[in-house]
Amino acid sequence: MYILGISGGYHDAAAALLKNDNLLAAAQEERFTRIKHDPGFPANSIRYCLEQAGIRMDQVDRVVFYDSPSLKFKRIARTILDNFPRSIPFSFRVLPKWLGGELYWKRRLCDEFRAHFGCEIAKERISNICHHRSHAASAFYPSPFSDAAVLVMDGVGEFATTSIWHGQGKSLTQIMQVEFPHSLGLLYSAFTYYTGFKVNSGEYKVMGLAPYGSPRYVALIKEKLIDIREDGTFRLNMEYFDYAIGSKMTSEKFHDLFGGPPRKPESELTQREMDLARSVQEVTEEIMLRLAQTAKQATGSANLCLAGGVALNCVGNGRILQQKIFERMWIQPAAGDAGGSVGAAMDFYYAERAAERYAGPAAGDRMKGSYLGPQFSNESVRTTLSALKATFHQYDELEQLLDVASTALAEGKVVGWHQGRMEFGPRALGARSILGDPRNPQMQSVMNLKIKQRESFRPFAPSVLQEKARDYFELAQDSPYMLIVASIAADLRIPMTAEHERLFGIEKLNIPRSTIPAVTHIDYSARVQTVHRETNPRYHRLIEKFFEKTGCAVIVNTSFNVRGEPIVCTPEDSYRCFMRTEMDVLVLEDFVIYKNEQKNYVETDEKWRSKFVLD
Incomplete structure (x- = not known):
């Protein structure tokens, strides 16, 4: 049974495809359209999911939407009545949109599928669930737990803004909101x-x-x-x-x-x-x-x-x-609205099918490291680089490729890293990442200002070998999705002097606080990603090679994009972002590209900066 979950309409439109309870693919629409938080119908994401599964849209058994538009309209109507007459301008802004089509969401979806996929989807094949239930399902069903409390907190769904649930086996029961x-x-x-x-x-x-x-x-x-x-x-x-x-x-x-x-x-x-x-x-x-x-x-x-x-x-x-x-504790890596597509699909499967749900520590979670997006072959990468007139080197031996990349990192170079299937969710987890040496005190400012083109105060995250994580961080459990902040290990910290303690605000920024200063925030904290050999062996081996060269099992990891741009998806996205910044090296599948060798690149989009609205 193929089940397609979709989210969208407000922000972070996405699609996810299940074959029974196996999550085959998931992606956000922004990665394809290059419009950050794109709220529109996720046609590109759906097309990718279908291609990944090798099926057509007419082979999908059920489409599940992550929201209840009718309940959302009731909430809007209640808000208008509760705030009348001050709400009159608000009602003129929102009611025409709802009465003009938003309420007829199934018909709109059928129209979208017809326009983008040339097929008729019967309304009977389309269903939906409430917004907070989609979040709760996205948290519990892919988790490694057979029994768990589920806490959902966001802006607003239909009526709920915070809710508590109890997940047991394949059931999910709401307790409060x-x-x-x-x-x-x-x-x-x-x-x-x-x-x-x-x-x-x-x-x-x-x-x-x-x-x-x-x-x-x-x-x-x-x-x-x-x-x-x-x-x-x-x-x-x-x-x-x-x-x-x-x-x-x-x-x-x-x-x-x-x-x-x-x-x-x-x-x-x-x-x-x-x-x-x-x-x-x-x-x-x-x-x-x-x-x-x-x-x-x-x-x-x-x-x-x-x-x-x-x-x-x-x-x-x-x-x-x-x-x-x-x-x-387990946190859905696509915790925002994009992840609702996963929750909607999984909730339908477990509610409608008699199949048991297998969960527990031995099973691991069902998100596959969140590496659920598109992957590109070496042949397609070579074709792209040749069309862009790039100068590149191909390495047939993985160890040789990783030796080149880890040496560049150890030498203080900033490395673009595009490998395997793209991540699902807002965090780069070693598939579409920009990497650096955490021991370098200048790395944070270099990456913020020259690479990411963002505010200087923003910290960077560490990727650490899962088996070495407790050597560097006071971390009570693994953090594969970079969603837990932990303190730097006490023996790695550099104490503040009395003079440093008297500093205020941004003045504190450039004071090294540990032996890995580029990933140590001013309160001795870090947003940790534990890297697991089972889910990303290539990235894990890269950090191992860096550790062998430097004695440090941590590298700086930030998302592969500039400020205001969605994380890169395709080889062309990665090469253009690489050329638009001061990154030194790009490792793109089995290819290595050095900035100082790129003599033929011509920026064809002179207005690219204005396209990425500052966030």
């Missing part, structure tokens, strides 16, 4: 907007900025903005927010409370923004911890699964792990 407009995700996004970053994209920046600040607004946030209950549920004071019926995230009352209008994007960051980031991060962590405790008490399970956009807050995830509320 918090409803719109009270949303932890939207609270965090409100501060993202107010500190001058882009909503649904810049939340990572707020998290990365937080350690530079002090939590001086925590008491004010709790007093004025949010009432946090003992069980982690909460209510927002909507007088301070505009997102329910307005065009902004925050109201004038919010601006008055924090001393002025929102920061203008790309303007100078001040201590106020750093303190605001630290404060909302601490409030978020407190709520996450309380919700985790509630999930534990409600289910009695030893295991926790996480999904929803807030589950990408790897600092909060790390806090839950540190508190030892659960014995083990």
Whole structure:
């Protein structure tokens, strides 16, 4: 039985294809269209999934959408009524779109399949589930657990913004939920907007900025903005927010409370923004911890699964792990809306089929390392490079290729790394990555400013051999999907001097804090990826070779893109990104390309920078 799960309509459209309970392929539409967070119908993603499986669209038994448009419309209607007459402008903005077609979602999907695939899909072959159920299913069903508490936190689905579930075998039962407009995700996004970053994209920046600040607004946030209950549920004071019926995230009352209008994007960051980031991060962590405790008490399970956009807050995830509320934790690598495509498909399979679900530590998770996207043959890579008039070297022996790449890293070069199947989800995990030497104190600034073309304060993540991880990080379990923050091992830290301790904000940036300074944030933390031989043997062997040369089993890993650009997908994407930046070497499948040998490259898209809207 082939089941196609799809997400889209708001942001991060994606498709995932199951054959029974085997996840064959999954990809986000942005990787093909090169439009970050592309919300449109995921035609390219679907086409890729079908090609990977070797089937046609008319061979798909069921299409499952990750959302309930009818329930979402009821929530919008209720919001209009609850806020009338202030909601009149809002109703004029949204009702025509819904009444003009959004409500007739099955018909729209049939039209899309007809237009893109030339086939008729009967409405009876299309179904859907609620948004939070798709998140919960994406967290529990691919996990290695037969019994788990499931915590879903995001902006909003239909009505739910936070929910707790209990997964047992192939069943998934909801226990509680918090409803719109009270949303932890939207609270965090409100501060993202107010500190001058882009909503649904810049939340990572707020998290990365937080350690530079002090939590001086925590008491004010709790007093004025949010009432946090003992069980982690909460209510927002909507007088301070505009997102329910307005065009902004925050109201004038919010601006008055924090001393002025929102920061203008790309303007100078001040201590106020750093303190605001630290404060909302601490409030978020407190709520996450309380919700985790509630999930534990409600289910009695030893295991926790996480999904929803807030589950990408790897600092909060790390806090839950540190508190030892659960014995083990598993986070869906595509925790945002893209992962809903996986959850929708898996939920249908286990709800409709009598098949048992096999899970447990021996089975491992079902996400296959998240390497679920397209892969390109050496023949296609050679054709692409020749068409681009690139100068390249091919290595038939893997060990020789990895020796060249690891030597380049050990010499301080920045290496583009395009290997195997592309990752599914927002993290680069050693398939579409930019790599560097973590021992180099200048590597963070070089990669931020000259390669990624992004803000200098943003930290980079370490990829570490799974078997060596505890030598470098205080990590209680593996972190294959780079979704847990852990502290640097105490014996690797460099103590701050009294002079260093007196520094404020960004002044702290260039003070080395460990023997792997390029991946050590200013609070001695790191967003860790443990690299496993079973899921990515080539990447694992590269780090082994680097370890043999340097004695360091860690490398810097950041996503292969520039700021505002989706992660690269094709060999052409990778070569163009390589040439547009100051990377030194590109390892593209079995080919090595050196920047200083590229004499024939001509940039054919002079407006490429303007296409990638700064996030």
